[in-house]
Amino acid sequence: MLSTRDEEEAEALFRTADRVRQRAVGDEVHLRGILEFSNICVQDCRYCGLRKDNHRLRRYRMAEGEIIASVREVKAQGLRTVVLQSGEDPWFTKDRLSDLILRIKEETGLTITLSVGERSEAEYRSWKESGADRYLLKQETSSAGLFANLRPGRTLAERLQSLKALRKLGYEVGSGNMVGLPGQGEEDLIRDIQLFRELDFDMIGVGPFIPHPQTPLAQAAPGNLPLTLKVLALTRVVTRNTNLPATTAAGVLDPEGRRKALLAGANVIMPDITPQKYREHYEIYPGKTKPGEGLDSVVRLISSLGRKVSQSPGYRRPLPDSGKRN
Numbered sequence: 001m002l003s004t005r006d007e008e009e010a011e012a013l014f015r016t017a018d019r020v021r022q023r024a025v026g027d028e029v030h031l032r033g034i035l036e037f038s039n040i041c042v043q044d045c046r047y048c049g050l051r052k053d054n055h056r057l058r059r060y061r062m063a064e065g066e067i068i069a070s071v072r073e074v075k076a077q078g079l080r081t082v083v084l085q086s087g088e089d090p091w092f093t094k095d096r097l098s099d100l101i102l103r104i105k106e107e108t109g110l111t112i113t114l115s116v117g118e119r120s121e122a123e124y125r126s127w128k129e130s131g132a133d134r135y136l137l138k139q140e141t142s143s144a145g146l147f148a149n150l151r152p153g154r155t156l157a158e159r160l161q162s163l164k165a166l167r168k169l170g171y172e173v174g175s176g177n178m179v180g181l182p183g184q185g186e187e188d189l190i191r192d193i194q195l196f197r198e199l200d201f202d203m204i205g206v207g208p209f210i211p212h213p214q215t216p217l218a219q220a221a222p223g224n225l226p227l228t229l230k231v232l233a234l235t236r237v238v239t240r241n242t243n244l245p246a247t248t249a250a251g252v253l254d255p256e257g258r259r260k261a262l263l264a265g266a267n268v269i270m271p272d273i274t275p276q277k278y279r280e281h282y283e284i285y286p287g288k289t290k291p292g293e294g295l296d297s298v299v300r301l302i303s304s305l306g307r308k309v310s311q312s313p314g315y316r317r318p319l320p321d322s323g324k325r326n
């Protein structure tokens with residue numbers, strides 16, 4: 001299926017994934033407001049515009065008061081989950097982030113997802129105890145060689161170890177990959193999908209790689225949407241009830257990207273709720289910030305497909321036929 005050039009065959013796969021999605025998780029689309037609270041990062045991932053060696057990026061770290069105000073705004077807009085995302089920023093120590101999580105939970109009661117990179121088990125534990133519910137940490141690729149090459153000084157084994165530790169601590173765990181990384185072959189993508197199933201993730205983000213001009217991969221070709229949608233659809237078919245976002249990156253490659261993803265197995269959208277003055281500086285890849293891409297347009301997109309915005313906290317639903325998770 002990944003290598004087929006036959007558009008009808010691909011469309012049939014998307015329809016199958018859409019049926020599996022409908023049966024396993026229904027027509028509701030979960031919205032998770034993403035707050036990019038710091039673009040400071042000690043890592044040097046070769047694909048990412050936030051890498052520490054990108055000296056042209058203006059760095060910011062939101063103050064606690066600004067973060068709380070933004071989270072309150074998320075709640076006022078009716079969203080049930082906030083995703084706190086950042087580079088690997090050591091200023092947010094175990095205790096600082098724990099205090100922030102406690103405050104957010106007490107003041108808003110929102111479901112809290114963390115996406116702050118690879119940290120120690122003691123930190124994951126403390127944040128869970130303070131009220132964090134979910135953690136997003138993409139495996140990025142299941143090829144150990146590619147991983148080591150793209151994330152200097154880090155290994156896939158460590159990343160997978162973190163994912164297992166997070167699961168053990170009781171988080172809902174999200175992983176995912178990038179499609180179209182330079183040096184990635186179809187075998188690697190097949191292994192990604194197999195690993196998604198084996199590790200039974202609660203969420204999986206499948207998005208295209210988009211080159212950033214201030215990175216060593218500036219000249220690389222971007223991932224393509226049809227292949228990304230096929231990986232997404234196959235992920236839906238094999239994992240069934242996992243929550244799968246229609247990624248922002250899919251919408252960057254094609255204005256219809258998120259609509260197409262929602263029709264190929266996706267059931268989550270993560271609207272960006274970062275204050276405008278910071279948003280343009282959270283430039284993981286170019287084109288990420290588009291005017292007019294607010295919550296209203298996301299809600300319109302969902303209704304136009306005859307689907308509805310979920311009012312629940314959006315935990316992974318048990319399968320209707322087995323009572324089991326997967």
Ligand code: SAM
Pocket residue numbers: 047048049050085086087088115116117118136137138140177178207208209210211212249284285
């Ligand atoms: N620092 C945390 C981490 O790496 O897990 C969270 C923030 S990081 C910017 C979030 C995700 O952005 C990564 O997991 C990666 O998949 C994605 N990303 C980074 N550079 C990208 C690129 N050039 N194209 C597409 N996605 C990219």
Ligand code: SF4
Pocket residue numbers: 041042043044045048049050051052086087088117
């Ligand atoms: Fe830092 Fe995450 Fe970007 Fe890597 S992907 S450079 S860890 S923000």
